[in-house]
Amino acid sequence: MNQDENVGMVPMTLQEIAEAVHGRLVDGDGPHADLGQGSGDGSPHIRAEATNVVSDSRQLREGSVFVAIAGERVDGHDFVPGIAASGAVAAIVEHVVEGSSVAQIVVENSVRALGLLARHNLDKRREMDLPLTIIGITGSVGKTTTKDLLSSLLRRLGSTIAPVGSFNNEIGLPLTALEVNASTRFLVAEMGASHIGEITYLTNIAPPDISIALKVGVAHLGEFGSVENIAKAKSEIVQGLLPGGVAVLNANDPRVAQMRRFAPGRVLWFGEQAGSGVDVFNEGQAFDMTAQDIRVDGLDHPSFTMSDGAEHVPVTLGISGEHNVMNALAAAAVAHHLGLPLDDIAAVLADQRRISPHRMAVSTVERNGIAFTLIDDSFNANPDSMRAGLRGLSAWGSSGEDKPFRVAVLGAMLELGADELALHRQIGEQCADLSLDAVVAVGGNEALAPLAQALADGAKDEASRRGVTGSTQDFKVLLAQDAKQADDMISSLGQEHRNMVVLLKGSHVSGLSALAEQWEKRESHSMTADEQNGEVQR
Template sequence: MMPMGLGEIAEAVRGRLVCAPQGPRAAGATATSAVSDSRQVREGSVFVAIAGERVDGHDFVAGAARDGAVAAIVDHRVDAPLAQIVVDDTVAALGLLAAHNIARRRAEPDPFTIVGVTGSVGKTTTKDMLAALLGSLGGTVAPVGSFNNEIGLPLTALRVGARTRFLVAEMGANHVGEIAGLTRIAPPDLAVVLKVGTAHLGEFGSVERIVQAKSEIVRGLLPGGAAILNADDPNVASMAPIAPGDVLWFGMHDERALSGGVSARDVAVDGDDRPTFTLVGPDGAEQPVTLGIRGAHNVMNALAAAGVAMRLGMDAAAVASVLGSLRRISPHRMAVSEVRRGDASFTLIDDSFNANPDSMRAGLDGLRQWGAASGARPYRVAVLGAMLELGPDEDALHRAVGAYALDCGVDAIVAVGSPADAHVDALAGAIAQGARQALAGRDGSAASVDLVHDTGQADAVVARLAREHAGAVVLLKGSHVSGLSALAERWAADAADEPTR
């Protein structure tokens, strides 16, 4: 964060500075960071008190004072020995403070570039790739995990300081107008749109509304800013006319990417599901690439990230080197470990951060590819949870996932519901139903289908399958509400990271 006095902060957030104590944290103090989690307070912090569904940040203002905060942004005065800036809405104030911080950084003489990223799938992985690539060029700030909403993005933007060269701003949306608001906080110089899928279809109501929402990142570009667009997705490609500057295409099939864009050819995966391909740059130069992370679907994410990096002056060989060395990305995204549960052991592919139909298919494709290049045929288990916000077709979409798992050669499907949420339980039932219906039409298939109603039951089924089938590979995939990421954390206590190869 750019150093700011409390008066400057109060003006930026349109608040009223009150209750300023005497001493080292008086009104003349300087703030050097901003946080909304009181556990992250340090000397010089501004603590933004946000009232959530379970926890009210105003209850922690006194503790923030003890830990070194110089002020708190609150929506009402709190009995605490700390300068307070009173505003109507602390979330809105957080956004205003972040926008002011970005404006302060842009006023500095050194170059500064914001790269915005959105899409129905792949945002966080592409953000991780961009952080690695741009980090090799200069000081880079990027979100932790998936900080991509009205709270997460401002907190990331407030980490920008005078020496920051790049900000990678992940921008998500649950409704029309949300990304537009994020671009007002951090107007991008470059905007990446990955894919328009069916994630949050229930919230938006139609794919057309999703296109409208995602296009806001292109409309929010600074004058002359460049759009990096997926040429293979017609919904994304339709955004080109609204770009205020250049359009750089990426993709594997459309001629706009194949001629003058960023593309890949000769795509393959090795026995550990790591993709290899030939990267073709805008000038036609070719460079072999082996990604350090898994999943053929990540080739498209890599092309988007490579397009940004090359636009900013990085050569293809350097891009290939960084993408090849990137082995760790945000948690619960195709993370591989070896798990031992008593006398059972298995390889875990943890892709449990979230799920929608596109990412479900990608995860199952990764499970299908595991060991394929080496000729090995491991016993494959898909532990699948519900997908949310899919609209009126949600049952059919879940049944399709169950059927697709069988298409991928899965040996066992474990659909995981919830004892506390009948809707989530019913969606898991639809996955199992789709798998069983597909299984009924296939003579000779020995695949098993289990429907369980909590993660404890899933744990027991997987342990049994792993005991019965040595060398089993288990995919975890579902929306956060399914609890599969919590199951992954439980297994983490018995896991060892796969060694780097």
């Protein structure tokens, strides 16, 4: 799961684990004797030492504790009888599983037990006479990208644990925290939420020394009920700071700026200095990390001048998307606070060209006699991230003479509440506003079809209002029932336009990330920086 090789929790006995999770320890083999929480030292299974924790049986290795979680489609308890063959020493279960040769720790709730064990691991690590800094990150958008950038920066300073992808919930965060051991200097913990109280739960597991709040948007609006509730939930990451902890706040977002009242210690401010519109700075406070003179090239790679108030350095991001300037500033503010010089920060940000999968990942796809550039941002979608992706697509190749045919393949956005149809219409309208060449609205199932229709209607109506449709550069609006039909539509458009760039963006259920993986398996390859530059020059 993690990019570092030296991962695995602080070693623990099974008795210690049972006590940490308030579980009942039973032996493996034969009748399952109740061994309580401190007995049974005659069993070789009970004497075993655990060195790592997994919830996926495919990740088992020597010294593993397997946490059996009952999901909607798969019940981890079904795999317990076979885990010994992979080196597992114990399983955390909600009921005794017959036929298992490893010890079992029986708990009421295995997910809660996972959180308790993660907190115990971090407490043990804190007790060592070695420095450990935990950084928590939240926001409606940008969490994973900021986590990726920050972990790359912190690896210049010491051994860093951070998840690959978006392990940011009550399962993913504890699993990441259980990779911390004596050699770990930094833990970067991404914290997501769809309900009030969830980030508080996560900060109780991994209390941060530094908390980053990126943005309060409308992601999960349907679950939270209001943007105010979203702001309240995100503020929990600041309230969860350790005494004297540092809050790193986006000065350009008024709702984030208001979180300063919860900060128990120093506040670091990041943002674009020009036109912030945030009155916090009327109190004499200054930016700790800011960007000026932001511009993008024909591949939407941002360049800007980064400053800590005393020093100024030029920065060109290796990843695409002007919106990633704010994510880079947040990561830079933390890294600089922890001792990394600005020049080193600029170098790492320039070298970081690949982040977690399905996030503005650029590749060339060659299939069925056509070739096109793919911008894969299909991990998930909400109105804020959708607009950012569309702006990136609009900027792609804008400085070249041979401008590409720009196609937005957009899936539905979920959990937006009563305004979901209007919000989808607005995204369609923006496609026309940005003068894209085509939009493919993708349904996926019966529930998503009305959302895709609203997106397509918004694009058509705005294009008609602007007089775009029917012109020599006709704006195409297509409606696909599913990802397969969208694939066919892209093939047809690719036959007509040799220089085409395609953005994939939508919720996971829309199937667009699976489409991206399908394309990747068929002769696609990631583009190097030189190849991307060639796209503009072509």
